Amino acid sequence: MFRRDWLIALAFLAPALILLFGFTHYPAIQTVIDSFWSTARGRRPAVFVGWDNYARMVQDEIFRRAMINNAIYAAITIPASVALALAMALFVQSRILGRGFLRLAYFTPTVLPLIAVANIWLFFYLPGFGLFEQLRGWAGLSPRNWIGSPDTALYAVTAVTVWAQAGFFMIFYLAALQTIPPSLREAAAIEGCSPLTFFRRVTWPLIMPTTLFISVNATINAFRTVDHIFVMTQGGPNNASMLLLYYIYEQGFRFWDTAYASALTVVMVVLLALVGIGQFFWLDRKVHYR
Amino acid sequence: MRPPRTPDRILFVAGAWALALIWLLPLAYAVWTAFHPAEFETRFALFAPLTLENFVRAWNAAPFARYFVNTIVLVTMVLAAQLILCSLAAFAFARFEFPGKNLLFALVLVQLMVMPDILLVRNYATMGSLGLIDSILAIGLPYFASGFAIFLLRQTFKTVPRELDDAARVEGCSWLGLLWRVYVPLAKPTMLAFGLVSVSHHWNNFLWPLIITSSVETRPLTVGLSIFATTDSGTEWSIITAATLITSAPLLIGFLLFQRQFVQSFMRAGIK
Amino acid sequence: MKHTLKTLMATTAFAAITAQAAAATELEFYFPVAVGGDAAAVIEGMTDAYMAANPDVTIDAIYTGSYADTTTRAITAARGGNAPQLAILLSTDMFAMIDEDLVLPWDDFLTAAEMESWIGGFYPAFMRNSQTDGKTWGIPFQRSTPVIYWNKEAFAAAGLDPDTAPATWDDMVAYGTALTLRDDSGSVTQWGVRIPSSGFPSWLFTGLVASNGQDGLANTAGTEVYFDTPEVVGALEYLVSLAAEHEIMAPGILDWGATPRAFLDGESAIIWTTTGNLTNIRSNATFDFGVGMLPANVRPGAPTGGGNFYLMKGSDDEQTLAAIDFVKWATAPEQAADWSIATGYVAPREDTWETERMQAYAAEVPGALVAREQLAYAVPELSTFEGPRITQIMNDNIAAAIVGDKTPAQAMADAQDAADAVLSIYR
Numbered sequence: 001m002f003r004r005d006w007l008i009a010l011a012f013l014a015p016a017l018i019l020l021f022g023f024t025h026y027p028a029i030q031t032v033i034d035s036f037w038s039t040a041r042g043r044r045p046a047v048f049v050g051w052d053n054y055a056r057m058v059q060d061e062i063f064r065r066a067m068i069n070n071a072i073y074a075a076i077t078i079p080a081s082v083a084l085a086l087a088m089a090l091f092v093q094s095r096i097l098g099r100g101f102l103r104l105a106y107f108t109p110t111v112l113p114l115i116a117v118a119n120i121w122l123f124f125y126l127p128g129f130g131l132f133e134q135l136r137g138w139a140g141l142s143p144r145n146w147i148g149s150p151d152t153a154l155y156a157v158t159a160v161t162v163w164a165q166a167g168f169f170m171i172f173y174l175a176a177l178q179t180i181p182p183s184l185r186e187a188a189a190i191e192g193c194s195p196l197t198f199f200r201r202v203t204w205p206l207i208m209p210t211t212l213f214i215s216v217n218a219t220i221n222a223f224r225t226v227d228h229i230f231v232m233t234q235g236g237p238n239n240a241s242m243l244l245l246y247y248i249y250e251q252g253f254r255f256w257d258t259a260y261a262s263a264l265t266v267v268m269v270v271l272l273a274l275v276g277i278g279q280f281f282w283l284d285r286k287v288h289y290r
Numbered sequence: 291m292r293p294p295r296t297p298d299r300i301l302f303v304a305g306a307w308a309l310a311l312i313w314l315l316p317l318a319y320a321v322w323t324a325f326h327p328a329e330f331e332t333r334f335a336l337f338a339p340l341t342l343e344n345f346v347r348a349w350n351a352a353p354f355a356r357y358f359v360n361t362i363v364l365v366t367m368v369l370a371a372q373l374i375l376c377s378l379a380a381f382a383f384a385r386f387e388f389p390g391k392n393l394l395f396a397l398v399l400v401q402l403m404v405m406p407d408i409l410l411v412r413n414y415a416t417m418g419s420l421g422l423i424d425s426i427l428a429i430g431l432p433y434f435a436s437g438f439a440i441f442l443l444r445q446t447f448k449t450v451p452r453e454l455d456d457a458a459r460v461e462g463c464s465w466l467g468l469l470w471r472v473y474v475p476l477a478k479p480t481m482l483a484f485g486l487v488s489v490s491h492h493w494n495n496f497l498w499p500l501i502i503t504s505s506v507e508t509r510p511l512t513v514g515l516s517i518f519a520t521t522d523s524g525t526e527w528s529i530i531t532a533a534t535l536i537t538s539a540p541l542l543i544g545f546l547l548f549q550r551q552f553v554q555s556f557m558r559a560g561i562k
Numbered sequence: 563m564k565h566t567l568k569t570l571m572a573t574t575a576f577a578a579i580t581a582q583a584a585a586a587t588e589l590e591f592y593f594p595v596a597v598g599g600d601a602a603a604v605i606e607g608m609t610d611a612y613m614a615a616n617p618d619v620t621i622d623a624i625y626t627g628s629y630a631d632t633t634t635r636a637i638t639a640a641r642g643g644n645a646p647q648l649a650i651l652l653s654t655d656m657f658a659m660i661d662e663d664l665v666l667p668w669d670d671f672l673t674a675a676e677m678e679s680w681i682g683g684f685y686p687a688f689m690r691n692s693q694t695d696g697k698t699w700g701i702p703f704q705r706s707t708p709v710i711y712w713n714k715e716a717f718a719a720a721g722l723d724p725d726t727a728p729a730t731w732d733d734m735v736a737y738g739t740a741l742t743l744r745d746d747s748g749s750v751t752q753w754g755v756r757i758p759s760s761g762f763p764s765w766l767f768t769g770l771v772a773s774n775g776q777d778g779l780a781n782t783a784g785t786e787v788y789f790d791t792p793e794v795v796g797a798l799e800y801l802v803s804l805a806a807e808h809e810i811m812a813p814g815i816l817d818w819g820a821t822p823r824a825f826l827d828g829e830s831a832i833i834w835t836t837t838g839n840l841t842n843i844r845s846n847a848t849f850d851f852g853v854g855m856l857p858a859n860v861r862p863g864a865p866t867g868g869g870n871f872y873l874m875k876g877s878d879d880e881q882t883l884a885a886i887d888f889v890k891w892a893t894a895p896e897q898a899a900d901w902s903i904a905t906g907y908v909a910p911r912e913d914t915w916e917t918e919r920m921q922a923y924a925a926e927v928p929g930a931l932v933a934r935e936q937l938a939y940a941v942p943e944l945s946t947f948e949g950p951r952i953t954q955i956m957n958d959n960i961a962a963a964i965v966g967d968k969t970p971a972q973a974m975a976d977a978q979d980a981a982d983a984v985l986s987i988y989r
Binding site: 005006008009010016017018020022023026028034091092094097100103104105114117120123124129130131134163172175178216227231245253261262268272275276 | 302303305306307309310311312313314315316317319320331332375376378379381382383386387388389391394397398400401402403404405406407408409410411412413414415416431432434435437440465490493494496497501511512515516519525527530531533534537538541542544545546549552553556557
């Protein structure tokens with residue numbers, strides 16, 4: 001009986017697990033192996049180079065730049081997206097003028113492909129005649145070349161990422177908020193509890209699992225969301241907005257240096273694994289004891 | 291019960307609207323530019339003449355009809371495969387005991403972090419050896435077994451009372467029949483919520499399709515759009531925004547029509 | 563899709579007709595479109611016309627996006643064992659294609675007479691990016707060169723002669739100073755000049771280097787670069803000074819794609835961009851404009867750019883010969899004239915300019931002649947082994963100098979070191 005059960009379970013699992021291993025675990029392992037070989041060119045086959053690709057990474061200033069940029073990118077997009085998503089959810093959760101419109105407005109970035117909208121953001125940021133520059137003209141501030149100067153380029157693309165994902169995360173908060181019984185709020189109101197206190201004492205703890213879930217997703221996106229870089233800055237000026245995944249793309253598919261791209265991917269996977277595994281097991285437990 | 295008009299409340303409403311207007315700005319600009327001649331790309335005159343010519347030019351400048359078909363085939367294929375494969379796997383994780391279960395589940399969870407998007411180089415090589423480069427199947431295949439879907443469905447399946455399946459088993463229902471008749475119907479909200487996430491993700495996904503496709507017959511909308519927008523001569527916003535509106539209209543309209551169900555399915559799915 | 567359908571129908575029709583005869587030679591042809599507009603339709607029209615005249619050949623012309631996309635596709639397809647027979651790729655991709663062992667030299671399939679009459683008929687300036695190691699690897703087709711466009715109304719308003727382009731570096735500074743307008747608060751309402759620094763910075767920069775007296779940035783073998791010479795550093799110093807010292811160009815990196823828009827909107831009075839923008843600017847400008855050669859310093863100079871036909875490996879001889887025949891036809895005077903007029907690309911052979919259509923066009927749009935005149939002073943675009951990487955090194959360091967992270971001398975010294983490190987294995 002037990003053995004038959006195992007077989008049935010295996011049959012249920014097999015299709016998904018084969019694909020999962022084929023496109024996640026196997027390539028992850030193979031990437032590690034590839035990273036110890038040189039890149040094959042038409043005239044030169046790959047040779048084993050040991051830690052060379054990693055040694056090169058240590059010397060690579062652009063890689064260092066990409067790591068720092070990615071850290072900044074993550075440090076801004078994660079909290080900003082979570083906070084804005086929560087604010088949006090609270091806004092449209094309450095009885096507010098134009099609720100349907102607000103909900104739609106917050107959600108629009110989710111249905112607009114980032115690669116296309118990036119062109120629009122590019123226009124907003126243009127010096128001289130872009131939208132922000134025209135608004136700036138009215139406000140009488142000093143002109144700025146937002147994506148064309150290294151001080152601001154990274155923050156300009158970071159803002160676009162926050163814009164692109166906050167509305168999507170809002171949906172999760174909205175769903176969570178709706179499960180809080182209205183009777184709790186009424187009771188609190190009768191007790192004379194201020195909305196702020198209610199939020200801090202009741203709402204916030206209850207939506208904690210959602211916050212965790214969203215932060216995990218925001219963390220992954222902080223490594224994964226690079227679509228707009230293709231259109232807006234291509235990592236420039238002078239790598240000021242270079243992010244790790246875009247750098248991997250550039251090495252792997254523009255310079256065709258697949259070995260170095262593999263080594264870079266290994267670093268990225270290790271980073272994600274470190275950040276991720278802990279978070280996930282914690283989240284899983286939270287959801288269990290809910 | 292109407293909220294009182296306190297200064298707090300006014301600030302709250304003003305904040306909500308200010309945020310909404312900022313968030314809507316790119317779409318508003320897209321609509322403005324797409325419906326006006328090119329010279330108004332950078333000038334916002336109230337009485338600028340309206341035109342549909344940008345849509346005509348955009349539609350004719352690239353095979354968007356084909357890109358639409360490709361994208362629809364892609365998202366449908368991915369979602370169908372995800373729901374089937376992941377239901378099966380989630381069912382096994384939720385209802386069976388077998389050695390190595392926790393380890394396997396942990397391996398599934400790894401994919402939540404290490405998405406196929408990141409393993410570009412190697413997956414590209416795999417597709418090469420499978421002879422699948424430049425096919426719609428290749429765009430979707432790495433996403434078929436979704437760790438996220440398995441995780442979600444397992445959570446939902448675990449809430450199904452054991453008595454239900456015992457009863458069904460006594461009546462001679464097979465495991466597959468049990469999954470189909472008892473578990474899947476109960477997990478519909480979860481599937482709907484996941485489906486919406488999956489569709490919007492794959493509709494907008496760019497990097498992997500960019501790399502793996504190379505022809506009109508396989509390219510999804512996002513890649514088609516990017517090719518169309520990056521000419522070496524100059525950025526023509528009026529055409530690009532028209533194309534953007536064309537390509538995102540289905541999702542936009544879909545959300546307009548179903549936003550209530552959308553949020554409710556998330557609520558009932560317990561994704562939170 | 564329309565095209566695929568057409569091809570499909572054509573293929574089916576031919577298959578039916580020639581069912582008993584020998585099978586038609588089938589060619590696959592990848593082409594990028596870098597100038598937007600209807601260039602893709604023009605190419606498809608050309609292949610259709612060719613097939614109508616040569617029923618034993620079918621050509622599947624596949625539009626493959628930008629140059630970078632097309633190179634990616636070609637490499638991918640070749641590695642997967644289904645390379646196209648023909649592709650238009652950047653002329654500067656020559657070394658990469660050789661390094662990847664993906665292309666065939668044209669010489670092996672041509673007689674000595676053909677070499678002289680056909681290959682010899684292309685402008686030498688274009689052939690410099692098409693030949694190395696004594697062999698011909700590319701046939702010039704969609705080639706371009708940067709020129710300046712100037713706003714005649716703005717010139718007149720600034721008290722300049724609207725029909726005289728800035729001919730020298732000093733002119734450009736002088737004119738630019740007159741053309742840069744500020745409002746009461748000191749904000750600039752019109753910049754004198756715009757040399758875009760995203761997209762293809764090293765290309766436009768090569769123009770400055772050439773006019774400063776250096777013949778290109780690399781050797782013909784593609785193994786050496788000359789980034790840290792006084793000519794190059796001087797060119798970069800001039801570029802940086804336009805914004806930093808003379809304040810006639812907007813500071814920071816200026817977007818390539820927005821450059822025509824900046825010109826059309828009157829944000830910049832002089833722009834540097836490709837001849838490929840001529841059609842776009844001509845149809846959208848609401849003011850009179852002029853087209854001129856890049857300003858000279860010690861000499862006039864400009865780089866060539868754009869794409870060549872490449873013969874891909876992996877075809878049988880019959881296919882290769884058919885592909886060559888198509889390319890000969892496409893670069894013949896009548897076809898090349900049509901192509902040049904439709905797109906703004908520079909006709910690659912002298913004989914094209916002798917056709918009636920081309921002469922009529924040149925009379926109507928004198929701007930089109932500028933590119934041809936400039937070819938006499940043209941230098942090759944930066945092209946080496948590991949080309950994209952070397953170009954990126956150059957671009958990063960140009961950007962670093964423009965934004966003030968490095969001095970021009972420092973930036974070019976760094977670029978030289980980085981490029982040497984990459985190229986050392988090819989020497």
